[in-house]
Amino acid sequence: MNTNQRVSKVVLAYSGGLDTSVAIKWLQEKYRSEVVTVTIDVGQAENLQEIGDKANALGVMKHYPIDAKKEFVQDYIFPAIRANALYQGKYPLSTALARPLIAKKLVEVARMEGADGISHGCTGKGNDQIRFDVTIKALAPDVKIIAPMREWSMGRDEEVRYARKNKIPIDAKKSIYSIDQNLWGRSIECGPLENPLTEPPEGAFEWTVSPEKAPEKPQYMTIQFEKGIPVGLDGGIKDGVQLIRALNKVAGDHGVGRIDHVEDRIVGIKSREVYECPAALTVLEAHKDLEKIVLTRHELSFKRGIEDQWSFMTYAGLWADPLKKALDAFVNETQKRVNGEVKMKLYRGSAVVVGRSSQYSLYDQNLATYDVSSKFDQSSATGFIELWGLPTRAACNLAERLEKKGE
Numbered sequence: 001m002n003t004n005q006r007v008s009k010v011v012l013a014y015s016g017g018l019d020t021s022v023a024i025k026w027l028q029e030k031y032r033s034e035v036v037t038v039t040i041d042v043g044q045a046e047n048l049q050e051i052g053d054k055a056n057a058l059g060v061m062k063h064y065p066i067d068a069k070k071e072f073v074q075d076y077i078f079p080a081i082r083a084n085a086l087y088q089g090k091y092p093l094s095t096a097l098a099r100p101l102i103a104k105k106l107v108e109v110a111r112m113e114g115a116d117g118i119s120h121g122c123t124g125k126g127n128d129q130i131r132f133d134v135t136i137k138a139l140a141p142d143v144k145i146i147a148p149m150r151e152w153s154m155g156r157d158e159e160v161r162y163a164r165k166n167k168i169p170i171d172a173k174k175s176i177y178s179i180d181q182n183l184w185g186r187s188i189e190c191g192p193l194e195n196p197l198t199e200p201p202e203g204a205f206e207w208t209v210s211p212e213k214a215p216e217k218p219q220y221m222t223i224q225f226e227k228g229i230p231v232g233l234d235g236g237i238k239d240g241v242q243l244i245r246a247l248n249k250v251a252g253d254h255g256v257g258r259i260d261h262v263e264d265r266i267v268g269i270k271s272r273e274v275y276e277c278p279a280a281l282t283v284l285e286a287h288k289d290l291e292k293i294v295l296t297r298h299e300l301s302f303k304r305g306i307e308d309q310w311s312f313m314t315y316a317g318l319w320a321d322p323l324k325k326a327l328d329a330f331v332n333e334t335q336k337r338v339n340g341e342v343k344m345k346l347y348r349g350s351a352v353v354v355g356r357s358s359q360y361s362l363y364d365q366n367l368a369t370y371d372v373s374s375k376f377d378q379s380s381a382t383g384f385i386e387l388w389g390l391p392t393r394a395a396c397n398l399a400e401r402l403e404k405k406g407e
Contacts, residue, residue, distance in 0.1 A: 007031040007117035007144055009061070011110045013102060013132075014039050016051035018170060020121040022159050023148040024058045025166045027119060031146065034061040036113050040105050041065065042072045042098045043183030043241070058168060064109055069183060072101055073240040077184050082228040082338075083310040083331050084288050084303075090261045091273065092280035093314050094185025099131035100319035106132075107139045119146040127266050131317035138320040177204055183244050185257075185277035196262060196272040207248060207276040211255035211349030218347035219254060220354070223286045225342070228335030230283055244279045251278035255349040266316050282351040286342035289353040294337050294360045306330055 010027050014020045014037035027033045037055040039048055048065045055063040076097045085093050106118050118136055122129035124147075133145055154162060163170050176191035186207055192198045202210060224232035230243055237243045251257055257278030265271050291300065306327055313324045340358025344351055366375045 005031055007033045007146065009034045009036065009113060009115040010117035010119050010146060011036045011038055011106050011113060011115045012060075012119040013106055013121065014051065014055055014060075014063070015121065016046070016054050017121075018156075018159055018163065019149060021054065021058060021168050022154075022163055022166075023119060023121060024055070024060060025162075025168060026148050026152065027146065028059070031117070033117060036060060036062045036064070036109065036115060038064045038066065038106055038109050040102045041067045041069055042101065043069050043245075044181050054169065062113070066105055068101055068105060069241050072098060072183060073244060076101055077244070078229045078240065079328060079331070080184075080314070081230065081283055081287050082335050083327070084284055084291075084307045085311045085314060086284065086307075087311045087315040088261070088263050090259055091263060091275060091315075092185055092277045092284065093311060094182060094275065094277055094280065095180050095187050096127070096131060096315045096317075097184060098182045099128055099317070100135045103132050103135035104139065107136060107143070110140060110143055115143070117144045117146050119148065121149055122147055124150040125265075125267060125269065127315065127317070130266050131319075134317040135320055183241065183248075184280050185275050188274040188276070189271075193272055193274050200258075200260060200274050204274060205258065205276055207278060208252040208257050209255050211258075214253070214255035214348045218345050219250065220343060220345055221250065222341050222343045223283065224340075225287065225290055226339050228287065228291075228331075228338040230287075244283075247279035247282055249278075251282045251346055251351060252276070254346040254351075256346055256351045257281050258349070282344060282346070285351050285353060286344055287338070289356055290340050290342050290358060291334075291338055293356055293363050294340070294358050295334060296362065299334055303331070303334055 010031065010033040012020060012023060012027065012035055014024075016039070024035050024037070027035050037060045039051050039055075041048055052063045052065050080093055080097055087093055087096070106120075109115070110118050118140070120129070120132045122132060129147060129150065133147075136143065136145055160170060162168075177188050177193070178190040180187045188200070188204050191204075193200060193204065222234050223230050224235070230240070232238055233243050233246055237246055248257075257276050257280070259273075259275040259277060259281075261273060262270055263273050291303075295303070310324070310327045310331065313319070313321060313327070318324055337360040338358075339360060340356065342353055343355035345354045
């Protein structure tokens with residue numbers, strides 16, 4: 001073995017699955033490394049104790065279980081809500097939002113342990129490798145990044161043989177799907193979903209009931225916002241983690257949150273993606289509606305472009321980029337007045353806004369009403385229309401004159 005390949009200590013993002021379990025032994029063999037494993041809890045609903053026990057049984061030097069749910073909500077999900085973050089207008093960035101947080105924690109552990117390497121289980125075809133690599137290099141440019149699944153040429157069968165040879169426990173494959181989930185959503189890939197013509201089988205979903213089987217009676221709920229952040233549900237539940245969990249449950253029970261679309265991966269591949277994001281779609285719909293009553297036309301129009309760029313940069317792994325921070329500054333400025341509450345109606349797959357109010361509302365019923373008591377002076381509309389349509393009339397008149405001259 002080339003001694004230049006040696007990495008004395010590697011911090012591995014460990015899920016407990018086959019890939020990262022095989023990676024422990026592979027790192028020990030190929031790089032002669034001591035391996036420190038890290039499992040970050042962002043709400044994936046897995047048994048962290050069992051994962052830690054498995055890592056220790058595989059001979060890691062140390063294992064770190066990190067509860068990052070609160071940080072995930074406050075520093076990643078809340079900014080995404082303020083930015084109305086939807087990649088390509090559909091995907092609430094659930095997996096993408098968790099990656100820079102996980103990368104940050106890996107770097108923190110690497111610094112504590114004096115590690116000279118960081119490893120993850122991403123493949124060379126997906127987006128996550130970009131999100132991890134770019135963020136890790138931005139925070140720790142001196143650390144070597146090792147991605148075993150990009151380096152080894154093993155398929156699943158080879159991995160299983162390698163695991164058996166090295167006495168690595170192999171859990172029974174739980175599903176034909178590849179699943180990633182956290183508080184903000186659940187992504188579902190592989191199996192029949194790889195055919196974009198195939199309707200997702202009902203067995204692919206866990207968080208949402210089929211809209212056809214949702215309750216016949218709608219459910220109403222009110223979400224309270226302060227500075228663009230959800231702070232209450234029906235006057236209670238102030239904690240962000242609990243609020244999102246509660247919304248995932250109640251909205252999912254009404255069939256809200258299913259997403260099926262073809263998205264553009266950063267590596268250039270078009271990919272059919274299926275998600276369940278009940279809380280995300282419900283909160284984002286409520287937040288966008290509250291903004292409409294509080295922000296001016298000009299703020300709303302300009303912010304839409306900022307939102308698209310913010311979503312793209314998060315999806316593309318550019319969370320630490322200076323432009324992303326500048327976009328945050330704009331978004332945060334617009335949210336200072338986004339206080340109020342939004343009433344939602346959940347019914348058979350839809351989350352519809354049916355009411356909203358805010359102390360900063362720009363809506364004036366006395367101006368908007370069609371009643372004769374309106375304060376709006378309708379006679380002023382004539383002059384406004386004359387000036388508003390002037391450029392259009394001038395262009396049309398010129399085109400008509402030129403057409404008559406044959407030009």
